[in-house]
Structures are given as structure tokens and as C-alpha cells.
Amino acid sequence: QVQLVESGGGLVQAGGSLRLSCAASGRTYNSYQIGWFRQAPGKEREFVGSIFWSGDRSYYADSVKGRFTISKDNAKNTVYLQMNSLKPEDTAVYYCAASSGGSYGYWGQGTQVTVSS
Numbered sequence: 703q704v705q706l707v708e709s710g711g712g713l714v715q716a717g718g719s720l721r722l723s724c725a726a727s728g729r730t731y732n733s734y735q736i737g738w739f740r741q742a743p744g745k746e747r748e749f750v751g752s753i754f755w756s757g758d759r760s761y762y763a764d765s766v767k768g769r770f771t772i773s774k775d776n777a778k779n780t781v782y783l784q785m786n787s788l789k790p791e792d793t794a795v796y797y798c799a800a801s802s803g804g805s806y807g808y809w810g811q812g813t814q815v816t817v818s819s
Contacts, residue, residue, distance in 0.1 A: 703728045703729055703808070704726055704727070704728045704729055704730055704800045704808040705726070705727045705728045705808070706724055706725070706726055706798050706799065706800060706808055706809065706810035707724070707725045707727075707810055707811070708722060708723065708724050708796065708797065708798050708810040708811065708812060708813040709722070709723045709725070709813060710722040710723050710813060711796060711813030711814045711815045712814075712815070712816070713816045713817075713818065714788055714815075714816070714817055714818070715817070715818050716788060716789055716790055716817055716818065716819050717787060717788065718788050718817070719784070719785060719786045719787075719788065720785050720788065720815060721782055721783065721784045721785070722738070722782065722783040722785070722796055722798075722813060722815070723780055723781070723782055723783075724736060724738070724780065724781040724782070724783070724798030724810060725778070725779065725780045726779040726780070726781070726800065727779065730755075730779050730800075734754065734755060734800075734801055734802045734803050735752050735753070735754050735755065735800070735801045735803075736752060736753055736755070736772075736774070736781040736798055736799070736800055736801075737749065737750075737751070737752035737798065737799045737800075737801065737806055738750040738751050738752065738772065738781075738783045738796060738797070738798055738799075739796070739797045739798075739799060739806075740792075740794035740795065740796045740797070740815075741794055741795050741797070741812075742791075742793060742794040742795075745794075747797070748763065748765075749763050750762070750763055750766055750770065750783070750796070751763060751766065751770060751772045751783070752772070752801075753772045753773070753774055753781060755774070755776065760772045766785075766792075769785065769786050769787045769788075770783060770784065770785050770786070771783075771784040771786075772784075781798060783796065783798075785815070788815075788817045789817060790817045790818065790819045791817075792815060792817050793815060793816050793817050794814075794815060795812040795813065795814050795815075796812060796813050796814075796815050797809055797810055797811075797812045797813075798810045
């Protein structure tokens with residue numbers, strides 16, 4: 703089992719920045735990749751980006767590329783999502799999830815990000 707806890711959400715004006723954290727605990731050696739997803743009201747959940755626990759490979763959705771950056775602190779078992787130049791359309795509940803090589807089987811509870819225009 704892997705437990706994930708997101709934090710750092712809040713209300714920010716358009717153009718501002720926020721940094722989300724995803725703290726992992728439990729059998730974290732089973733987690734191979736951490737992904738960030740978001741879900742806006744009335745919309746399907748969408749992939750934001752991901753990073754591998756080993757190495758520095760990261761991937762981003764086109765909608766956030768160049769504005770969002772994923773980083774990690776392996777010693778703290780924490781993954782970060784730095785969000786810059788935020789837009790109102792970035793408003794959503796943001797989730798982190800862990801994958802051990804297949805689908806994302808572990809999910810956090812989510813954190814709300816609201817971007818005002």
C-alpha cells in the first residue's frame with residue numbers, strides 16, 4: 703500500500719503561482735512513477751504530468767508545458783508540482799497518483815486550486 707497526501711492548494715489570481723506537494727508513505731518502493739492529474743467541475747479527469755522516482759524523466763500535458771514543473775525530493779518521498787502563470791482554466795481539484803509500472807493504483811485525496819481572473 704502507498705498513501706499519498708496532497709497539499710498546497712488555494713486561491714490565486716491569474717498569472718500567479720502555487721506549489722503543490724504530494725507526500726508519499728507506506729510501501730513507496732512499490733511506486734515507480736508519480737503522476738499529477740486534475741479534474742475541473744463537469745469535466746473528466748485529465749493528466750497534468752508525471753515523474754519517475756529514479757532519474758529525472760518527467761512528462762507534461764501540452765496544456766501546462768512550459769508553465770508547470772514537476773520535481774521530487776526522494777529523501778522526503780515528496781513530489782512537487784510548481785505551477786506558474788496560472789490561468790482560470792487551471793482551476794480544478796489536483797490529485798497525485800502512484801504507478802508501479804501499470805495503471806495508477808494509488809491516489810491522494812486531492813487539493814483544490816482556484817484561479818481567479
